Amino acid sequence: MNVFDCHTHWAPCFQNRDGRNPAAWIELIRSAGVSHAVILPFTGLIHDGKVGQDNDDLAAVCAHPAAEGRMIPFCTAQISVPDEGLAEIRRALGTLKMRGIKFHPWLQGLSPGWAAMDDVCDLAEEFDVPILFHDGTPPFSLPAQMALLAKRHPRVQIILGHTGLFEHWREAIAAVNLTPNLWPCLCSPHVAALKEIVRRCDPQRLLWGSDHGFTLDNFYPYRRGLMELIGLDDKQREAMYDVNPRRLLKM
Numbered sequence: 344m345n346v347f348d349c350h351t352h353w354a355p356c357f358q359n360r361d362g363r364n365p366a367a368w369i370e371l372i373r374s375a376g377v378s379h380a381v382i383l384p385f386t387g388l389i390h391d392g393k394v395g396q397d398n399d400d401l402a403a404v405c406a407h408p409a410a411e412g413r414m415i416p417f418c419t420a421q422i423s424v425p426d427e428g429l430a431e432i433r434r435a436l437g438t439l440k441m442r443g444i445k446f447h448p449w450l451q452g453l454s455p456g457w458a459a460m461d462d463v464c465d466l467a468e469e470f471d472v473p474i475l476f477h478d479g480t481p482p483f484s485l486p487a488q489m490a491l492l493a494k495r496h497p498r499v500q501i502i503l504g505h506t507g508l509f510e511h512w513r514e515a516i517a518a519v520n521l522t523p524n525l526w527p528c529l530c531s532p533h534v535a536a537l538k539e540i541v542r543r544c545d546p547q548r549l550l551w552g553s554d555h556g557f558t559l560d561n562f563y564p565y566r567r568g569l570m571e572l573i574g575l576d577d578k579q580r581e582a583m584y585d586v587n588p589r590r591l592l593k594m
C-alpha cells in the first residue's frame with residue numbers, strides 16, 4: 344500500500360540547507376513509511392515578493408531525480424492584485440506543471456469570498472487540479488467559507504488542509520457533509536475530533552497529512568501515532584492513505 348501525505352511543506356530550512364535537492368527530505372518521509380507527498384510552498388505564503396521564486400524552487404525540487412516522482416508540488420499566488428496572481432497561477436500550472444494550488448488565506452490576507460477566488464477556481468478547473476486551503480482559523484479560513492466556494496464551483500476539488508484544526512472541526516464535518524467536492528485532510532485536529540471526522544465524513548474523501556517540512560523537526564512519530572490512536576480498520580487505512588489521494592491527484 345502507498346502512503347500519501349497530503350500536507351507537507353518545502354520551507355527555507357530545507358531550501359537553505361539543501362538547495363533544490365530533496366534527497367534528505369525524501370529520506371525522512373521514507374523512514375516514516377510515507378511513499379508520496381503533496382508538497383506545499385512556505386516562503387511564498389509569507390512573502391508576496393518571493394511567490395514566483397518559491398514556485399520555481401518547488402517545481403525544480405519535485406522534478407529533481409532524487410524526488411523519484413514522489414513529490415507532488417502545489418503552487419501559490421498573491422491574488423490581491425488579481426491579474427498578476429492569476430498570471431502566476433497559469434505559469435505555475437502550465438509552464439512549471441505544478442499539480443495543485445495552495446492558499447493560506449489569513450496569512451496571505453486573502454478571502455475565499457473574493458471574486459478573484461472564483462477566477463482561481465476557473466483556472467483549477469481548466470488545468471484539472473485541486474485547491475488546498477489552510478483552514479480552521481478566522482477570519483478568512485473557516486471551513487464554511489471554503490464550502491461556499493466549493494458550492495460555487497462543483498467541478499473543482501477543494502481540500503480542507505486541517506479539517507477545522509482544534510476549534511472548527513465540527514463546522515468542517517458539517518461543511519464536508521453538505522459539499523461533495525470538499526475533501527477533509529486529517530492534519531492537526533486532536534484525537535477525539537479525528538475519530539468523529541472519520542465516523543461522520545464520507546470515507547471516500549478522507550485524506551491524511553502531517554504538516555511535515557516547515558521546520559527540520561521530524562513530525563512523523565507524533566502525526567502517525569495520532570492516526571494509530573483513532574483505531575482505523577484496514578479498509579479505512581487503504582482508502583485514506585492510498586486510494587483517495589490517488590483518485591484526487593489522478594495517479
Ligand SMILES: [Zn+2]
Pocket residue numbers: 350351352554
Ligand atoms: Zn501546513
